[in-house]
Amino acid sequence: MAGSLPRQVSMAVRLAREADPRAFATVAVSEVARGITQAVSLIAVNSLLVELLAHGDITGRLRAALPSLALVAALAVVGSACRSASSAATGILEPKAQRVATERYLGLVARVELEAIEDDAFHKLMDSAQWGADSARRMVGYCTAVVTSAISLIAAAGVLTVLHPLLLPLLVLMALPSAWGSLTMARHRYISWHRFVQHVRAAKLISQLLINQQAAAEIRVHDAAPFLLKHFRQMAETSEREQTRLAWTGARTSLVADSTRGLATIATYGVLGLLLWNGQMGLAVAGTAVLAIRTGASSITDLVLRVTDVQEEALFVADLQKLCDEATRRAIPVGGLDVPQEADVRFEKVTFTYPGADKPSLYEVDLVIPRGRTVALVGRNGSGKSTVVRLLSGARLPDSGRVLWGGVSTAEAERAQVFDRVAMVAQDFFRWPFTARVNIGIGRSSAAMDDRSIEAAAAYADADEVVKGLPRGLDSLLARGYKGGQEISGGQWQKIGLARARRRDGAVLIVDEPTSALDPAAEQRVFDQIHQLAGSGQTTVLITHRLHSVRHADLIYVLDEGRVVEHGTFTALMDPATGAGVFREMYELQARQFLNPSLPGQAAPAEAVGEGQARS
Numbered sequence: 001m002a003g004s005l006p007r008q009v010s011m012a013v014r015l016a017r018e019a020d021p022r023a024f025a026t027v028a029v030s031e032v033a034r035g036i037t038q039a040v041s042l043i044a045v046n047s048l049l050v051e052l053l054a055h056g057d058i059t060g061r062l063r064a065a066l067p068s069l070a071l072v073a074a075l076a077v078v079g080s081a082c083r084s085a086s087s088a089a090t091g092i093l094e095p096k097a098q099r100v101a102t103e104r105y106l107g108l109v110a111r112v113e114l115e116a117i118e119d120d121a122f123h124k125l126m127d128s129a130q131w132g133a134d135s136a137r138r139m140v141g142y143c144t145a146v147v148t149s150a151i152s153l154i155a156a157a158g159v160l161t162v163l164h165p166l167l168l169p170l171l172v173l174m175a176l177p178s179a180w181g182s183l184t185m186a187r188h189r190y191i192s193w194h195r196f197v198q199h200v201r202a203a204k205l206i207s208q209l210l211i212n213q214q215a216a217a218e219i220r221v222h223d224a225a226p227f228l229l230k231h232f233r234q235m236a237e238t239s240e241r242e243q244t245r246l247a248w249t250g251a252r253t254s255l256v257a258d259s260t261r262g263l264a265t266i267a268t269y270g271v272l273g274l275l276l277w278n279g280q281m282g283l284a285v286a287g288t289a290v291l292a293i294r295t296g297a298s299s300i301t302d303l304v305l306r307v308t309d310v311q312e313e314a315l316f317v318a319d320l321q322k323l324c325d326e327a328t329r330r331a332i333p334v335g336g337l338d339v340p341q342e343a344d345v346r347f348e349k350v351t352f353t354y355p356g357a358d359k360p361s362l363y364e365v366d367l368v369i370p371r372g373r374t375v376a377l378v379g380r381n382g383s384g385k386s387t388v389v390r391l392l393s394g395a396r397l398p399d400s401g402r403v404l405w406g407g408v409s410t411a412e413a414e415r416a417q418v419f420d421r422v423a424m425v426a427q428d429f430f431r432w433p434f435t436a437r438v439n440i441g442i443g444r445s446s447a448a449m450d451d452r453s454i455e456a457a458a459a460y461a462d463a464d465e466v467v468k469g470l471p472r473g474l475d476s477l478l479a480r481g482y483k484g485g486q487e488i489s490g491g492q493w494q495k496i497g498l499a500r501a502r503r504r505d506g507a508v509l510i511v512d513e514p515t516s517a518l519d520p521a522a523e524q525r526v527f528d529q530i531h532q533l534a535g536s537g538q539t540t541v542l543i544t545h546r547l548h549s550v551r552h553a554d555l556i557y558v559l560d561e562g563r564v565v566e567h568g569t570f571t572a573l574m575d576p577a578t579g580a581g582v583f584r585e586m587y588e589l590q591a592r593q594f595l596n597p598s599l600p601g602q603a604a605p606a607e608a609v610g611e612g613q614a615r616s
Ligand SMILES: Nc1ncnc2c1ncn2[C@@H]1O[C@H](COP(=O)(O)OP(=O)(O)OP(=O)(O)O)[C@@H](O)[C@H]1O
Pocket: 118, 354, 355, 357, 361, 379, 380, 381, 382, 383, 384, 385, 386, 387, 388, 427
């Protein structure tokens, strides 16, 4: 732990220098200057005492002491000017260092592979690292304090060594118990924090659920609050127990440290008294020694406390460093082969298993998405449709087999280029708590979010009607719970999601269940638009359970348990002579539900009306 301290300190120093080189230089120069003034001050006090305690008349002694007195006063002024400059610069430096640290880890985390984001260990690291950015901020202040105390201690130690060689080891003896106590507690606090961080995280999650807007209605109607509160208490109590244990350890440690330090202090002053008594030390020297011991002891206490603080913060900065290293290791690689702008996309024997899953979600899948065509993916829940598009878009890489964009495998391609070619409305597309403009514009955030382009995308997806109904149009905030925030319905969100995909304007448009929340008229319009786009040469991958709407697709792939069980045109799949029957059966089942909407045991509407009329 102590071995890595210099590395963490140098990380904090680098952060501070990067955040504001001028403020950093001001802190460094003023702290060194302050230390030097303290050392010179002690020497000046010594000569002041020698002059004052010398033989002769008081006026003569005072006159002789005047230059030393003036020097002590001047040094005090310089010292406090240095302290002011240093604290102002530290105040400027600290928040900037925190910002730089936060930006660094957020930037790295935003580029890691998806599987890292789903990994528990990586999540725990992210939790700790958030504290690390705060710690980096505090470490700047503590490092400054360490430099101050160290310089002041060196000054006091130097003076003590000159006065009598025995005084320095005694000073060190006084410092050892507090140093031991503080370092021990820092280690305990860190270990303890790591023990209960998961429980703190879980308690925080539950408390957020209890006040969550989306969950509010269900919490009340289903009376879920007592259940959630019970779990909150369990999590919170675990961390309480750990903190109680820590408090007892702290009490024991400080009792041992304080008693040992008390004994060492008695010994130090005893030795000083002995030296005076034996005549081995003059009164002026003893006076300076007392001053130097007091300065030295308080510098040691400060130093130990600050080193402990640095050490404690360094542990969290180490977590931040670990996260940055891990995020760099798990980052989506930059560089690779160029991906053609427009191309067929081909899956060759693609097998893929999610991390931690016991069986693959895709088994040796072969499929082709021809350029400019519409391909529909259909199949039961969990058959692997969304997984296909995650691999197609480069969000995931196959375990074996290849996903080829015009002959370039996604594993070897420049992934940023693969992402650039894709516009996607995923099933669970994100509802950004921003304005309607940003919710559409974020599809291609590098381009200007001007009215004309955003309105065009909105009109394409029928979202213009949604926007018109909002009090501030495109600039309405779509986040209830904030001032002026609006809530829109699931179907209206879906239109915003489609507008976002339109705005992205990728070579391949992926629409995963685009109409699940739409009313029949809106649904029809979306499918008409997808159909029109296909006519205009847009490559489209459509995932839907509404089998009637895939009639116009150029190619339909039917998935079951991660395998392609059938593919072909609608006509071929529906023809008993050419289709395997899987699609036809699903289609006919759905069609029957529409043609014959009566429930088992219930008469068909026509019969019921007929019977009613017959009776009357
Ligand atoms: N992130 C994940 N981690 C682990 N397993 C996953 C993950 N996402 C999906 N799966 C599993 O992979 C399989 C295929 O899921 P996928 O989402 O691709 O199915 P789908 O055909 O799109 O289903 P649906 O029609 O319900 O949307 C399922 O067994 C699912 O549980």
